[in-house]
Amino acid sequence: MRVHFIAIGGAAMHNLAIALHKNGCDVTGSDDVLFEPSVSRLASYGILPAENGWYPEKITADLDAIILGMHARIDNPELLKAQELGIKVYSYPEYVYEQSKNKLRVVIGGSHGKTTITSMILHVLRAAGKDFDYLVGAQLEGFDTMVKLTKEAPVMVIEGDEYLASPIDRRPKFHLYNANIGVISGIAWDHINVFPTFKSYIDQFKIFIETILPGGSLIYSKTDAVLEEVVASNASNVQKEPYALPEYIIENGVTTILSDGKRYTLQIFGEHNLLNMQAARLVCEQLGITNADFYQFITSFKGAARRLELVGKNDTATIFKDFAHSPSKLQATIHAVKAQFPDRKLIACIELHTFSSLNKDFLAEYSGTMDEAEEAIVFIDKKTFEQKKMEPYPAKVVKAAFAKNNLTFFNDPQLLSEQLESTKLNNSSLLMMSSGNFGGINLSELKNKIL
Template identity: 55%
Template sequence: MRTHFIAIGGSAMHNLALALHDKGYQVTGSDDAIFEPSRTRLKKKGILPEELGWFPAKITADIDAIILGMHAKADNPELLRAQELGLKIYSYPEFLYEQSKNKTRVVIGGSHGKTTITSMILHVMHYHHIEVDYMVGAQLEGFDNMVHLTEYNDFIVLEGDEYLSSPMDRRPKFHLYHPNIALISGIAWDHINVFPTYENYVEQFEVFISMITNGGILVYNENDPEVKRIAEAATNPIRKLPYSTPDYFVKDGTTFLVTNEGNMPIEVFGAHNLNNLAGAKWICQNMGVDEADFYEAIASFKGASKRLEKIAENKRNVAYKDFAHSPSKVAATTKAVKEQYPDRTLIACLELHTYSSLNPEFLKEYEGALEAADVAVVFYSPDAVKIKQLDEITADQIGAAFNRNDLIIYTNPEAFREYLFHLKFDTQSIALLLMSSGNYGGLHFDDIKELMQ
């Protein structure tokens, strides 16, 4: 089968391209910008475009499928040529569904936690040598790609993103997967540029539940009131399995999970991650892994990339980075680190980087999000606000939104870097938490390791 990717360089798109290449498909693609690690990984497989740009001549009648990335615009010259030739055009999630029609589809949805839960499930399957197809939003230890597709595996595990499918298809991605087994981890308003009201955002999850196949299973977090409400209100013929945060305790910097087999030390920590673990356990049990085997495997799970990832540590100090940017995730992550290191000064640094977080109307959602931190720092770039064509926000607005008088605010990357480099790691016990979906205007996280050496 011959496939062509319009915008092949994206994180998700290049992983799908690699998966299809490994499956034996003939893969080509184009993009106007390709960065690392996509460039090197595509080149290694021989599918890196020879030159950057869009080339309608690449689009020929013998192509079986065009796969359209979010980076491509509706007036993309290759897309226009494909439409002219009447070729079959798929969004990323549409094509994944086509690849999984004859499999049991397990879809993990939620405003937060879905990458971690998907990663936990795949870790358990890998530990027990159970082969499954998958698509996950982070690079996992022991896995070559973020997408894996075969003709023979019975299950496919999909991270179900609620963002739009493509420039042509404005449906949320997870509406297209039609799960046999679904999970919803939590609902907290996000993507306000697409879902302008909270009610509109919640509605997407109600639709997701309605898309579960008849006789399918919904695993849902009953600790989240909104998730519990919409799950219990659903009337389609499905089985509903609630989960909640299990009992655990922290001793000497180690989190112990309370189980029927005794107290079990685990690598991950924080109430939100223990909640994620409970959801993953239900899913794995419905995929044929019993409870004892789940616990045996999950004990060695260290976390997904960029999700509470430890980047540096010495005897007195520790530093983590986390992808957290939504208010609920920021609050949960900050609380988790303070709970794990109660005797250390927690310095929590949040970059406001996404469209939602830089929106003046949305800022108020962050009230109390950094409450657990001993020292709270917010970084944002006024240039990023301009690029996103948003109304200007001021330090006073941010201070008022977080409702914290001692909030430290930086807008200059160099000034923020100087702040970090003057922290007294040699005389204090510090837990440093860096939360962002960006990089604080160019911060190199390896520099943090040097600070703690």
């Protein structure tokens, strides 16, 4: 098979390219801009494009398939050439489905927790010695790539993003997988640039349930009122399995699960993660793993990258980083840290970085989300507005939206860095949340200065 990737540098795209290369495919690709870690990872497999840019001469009639990334535009010269030649153009979720349609497919959807639930399932399946393929949205400890596709594995576990599949396929990715087992962790409005109303966003999850194959199952959080209503109104021929929090205790900042008279001490924490764990448990149960084995295997799970990831700690202070950016994720992550360390001061810093989070009309969704933090900081790199061609707004707009009187706002990474470096972290937790990189602030260096 000869496969060419247009916009090969994306997280899922470059991992899929590596997976196909490892399977013996002849893989090529192009992109106008490439960043780490995709540059190093593609180079290590010998499939890094020699030069950045689009080269229609790479598109020849002997290609078996084109895989088109969301980063490309509809007038991309390589895409136009492929269409002219009549070469089959796939989005990556469409291609993943084609390669896994003879497998049992588990698809994890929801506005939050998708990566963690998927990661937990993969961790337990591997510990149980199961053979499986997967697609996950973060690099996991012990897994070489974020995508694995083989002919032999009977099961594929897929993180099902609700964002659009490609520039020429405007369907949400998770609509394309046709799950046998579907998961929805919760519904909280996101991607406002694509789904301008909450109703239009909710509708995507209703459609996802309809894509689950007849006789399949839907695993969903019954703690989410919006999701409960969606499931209750659905008449699909699927088994519906709700989940809620397990029995647990917190002692000295450590969470322990209580099940069937046994105790299972976890390396993760937070109610949102315990809910994620219950979703993963029900999936694994359907894949033949007992609850006792699941809880035993999950005790060694350390979390997915940038999901409440420990940056550093000492006897009286802890620093975490997290991918949280949407209002629901922000509130859940703050609550998790405060509940785990209730006697410590919580300093929470969020970078607004995505199109939705920066949208002035969406900002009000953040009202009250940082209330549990004793000290709240919001950062928007002024360069982000320029890069996204959005009109900047002053600090008073942000403060009014978050509705927190003592909130501090920064738009200069240097000033933010100086503020953080002057922070006294005695008996405190520092929580740094972003899908970006805080304007280039090195959290490891910051840790060394303030711990």
